[in-house]
Amino acid sequence: MKEKNPWHRPVTIIITVIGVIAIVTLVTYGIVLDAGSSHTSLYIYQWPAEKDNNTGRVEQKHHCQVAGKGISSYTATPYKAGESLISCLKEAKENIPQKMHPETPLYLGATAGMRLLKLENSSASDEVFKAVEKTLRGFPFSYQGARLLAGQEEGAFGWVTVNYLDDRLTQVSMGGFKYTSVHGNESAKGALDLGGASTQISFVSDEYNGSESPDNAVSFRLYGYDYTLYTHSFLCYGKDQALRLALSGPTAIMDPCFHKGYNETKHYAAVYDSPCVSDQKPQIVSETFIHLGGGNFTQCQEVIKSVFNFTSCRYSRCSFNGIFQPPLQGQFGAFSAYFFVMNFLNLTDTSVPLKTVMQKLSDYCATPWTQVCAYFKHDIPLKYLAEYCFSGTYILTLMMEGYNFTSETYSSIKYIQKIKNSDAGWTLGYMLNLTNMIPAEAPDSPPLTYTSYVSVVTVMAILLFVIFILILYSLWPKCNTEPKII
Numbered sequence: 001m002k003e004k005n006p007w008h009r010p011v012t013i014i015i016t017v018i019g020v021i022a023i024v025t026l027v028t029y030g031i032v033l034d035a036g037s038s039h040t041s042l043y044i045y046q047w048p049a050e051k052d053n054n055t056g057r058v059e060q061k062h063h064c065q066v067a068g069k070g071i072s073s074y075t076a077t078p079y080k081a082g083e084s085l086i087s088c089l090k091e092a093k094e095n096i097p098q099k100m101h102p103e104t105p106l107y108l109g110a111t112a113g114m115r116l117l118k119l120e121n122s123s124a125s126d127e128v129f130k131a132v133e134k135t136l137r138g139f140p141f142s143y144q145g146a147r148l149l150a151g152q153e154e155g156a157f158g159w160v161t162v163n164y165l166d167d168r169l170t171q172v173s174m175g176g177f178k179y180t181s182v183h184g185n186e187s188a189k190g191a192l193d194l195g196g197a198s199t200q201i202s203f204v205s206d207e208y209n210g211s212e213s214p215d216n217a218v219s220f221r222l223y224g225y226d227y228t229l230y231t232h233s234f235l236c237y238g239k240d241q242a243l244r245l246a247l248s249g250p251t252a253i254m255d256p257c258f259h260k261g262y263n264e265t266k267h268y269a270a271v272y273d274s275p276c277v278s279d280q281k282p283q284i285v286s287e288t289f290i291h292l293g294g295g296n297f298t299q300c301q302e303v304i305k306s307v308f309n310f311t312s313c314r315y316s317r318c319s320f321n322g323i324f325q326p327p328l329q330g331q332f333g334a335f336s337a338y339f340f341v342m343n344f345l346n347l348t349d350t351s352v353p354l355k356t357v358m359q360k361l362s363d364y365c366a367t368p369w370t371q372v373c374a375y376f377k378h379d380i381p382l383k384y385l386a387e388y389c390f391s392g393t394y395i396l397t398l399m400m401e402g403y404n405f406t407s408e409t410y411s412s413i414k415y416i417q418k419i420k421n422s423d424a425g426w427t428l429g430y431m432l433n434l435t436n437m438i439p440a441e442a443p444d445s446p447p448l449t450y451t452s453y454v455s456v457v458t459v460m461a462i463l464l465f466v467i468f469i470l471i472l473y474s475l476w477p478k479c480n481t482e483p484k485i486i
């Protein structure tokens, strides 16, 4: 007769429990490349394999900044646009376990730099996309396409990212109870994104249902809530293109937005080779001009105001350039260049009165260039350093004059770079959408949160292990030194 194996049951149990833990902690990955106007970034996101559609579950695992400029700058040698991505894609291979490569979706989204190139030279933009696609297909990931994002998508996905990471989209589960009172429009946070070539504003307003200026409406149903988002992307109003707008025209030579003592010979082409300003190119024979700094905040504000058109509005209310905008509502997260610039200027604290913020910026603009250079030139690239006075003034003017924030509502803006270790930007929202990670209807709330679930399974595993050791101990042949007297 076959002897019963007393080890059989506990071993099976242990293996099963370890297996369950392994499944519970398995991770899925996704890669998104943000092909921006100034540069390309690669983001790797990760989330638990058993997705239960709760919010706050997808997080950024890795970020790689592609060396060099944005893909739209490679029109003369499109293959180099593809080659530029290789080192970050190699990093992605190293950061994702090899067995997961074939099932890791890989997306590339191009924004305003490529929108401008398409306007300027559509076949050149096609060539760049072809080159980029060729490189992406050469990697072992699940390639899902490289495409141009519409400005509206860029704005809307940025809004989704901010609200997802802030846990503002779903019902909050508190001790097993669903806590619903602060969701929907009341809790959603607006998104302000400032890139190099375009800028986006996206928010929900109780006074906007999409009937006025429907082009600005994006409707979502997320976790059982309907949102009609107002969003607009201003092409040419990212900070690099806005600088060209401000530089073009008669004030180009003595520029109040650059520090006194700043004196650089620049090519006209560096200002005018963009569809944003090409029609303003002066008819001069000279190829270069001298860019001199004046260092005057108030005059800089005036120059910047002149790049916005406030003269006509065919709607009930507008921001600028005749674009409809409903009344601002709620809190706003301002990211990308909003953060880079205000963080450098040490002006991210919006509880400081706006008057003080302006005074500090004015003092900074009035600082002579030699002094600014002496202080910062070892830490900050000179191009950025030269432009912070302009960029800070542009940001405040765009917000206050363009979008109609007031000294009271300014404090509703928070400058953000990351939320819970993930960068604020459109990429996460884009991936959540394409992987169907946010359902339209609220999922039944699970009896346990994910963390509690993992904790319970772990405690069970430890308990079973202890039981197993005890059983083993009781069954182990005892070798007593003392002879037993029977």
Ligand SMILES: O=c1[nH]cnc2c1ncn2[C@@H]1O[C@H](COP(=O)(O)OP(=O)(O)O)[C@@H](O)[C@H]1O
Pocket: 035, 036, 037, 038, 039, 070, 111, 112, 113, 194, 195, 196, 197, 198, 238, 239, 240, 336, 337, 340, 341, 344, 384
């Ligand atoms: O550290 C910084 N300081 C100042 N400006 C920066 C810094 N990093 C990036 N920028 C600039 O901020 C702008 C926005 O950058 P972002 O990468 O979001 O734009 P993009 O997607 O249009 O390339 C660009 O003009 C870029 O040159």
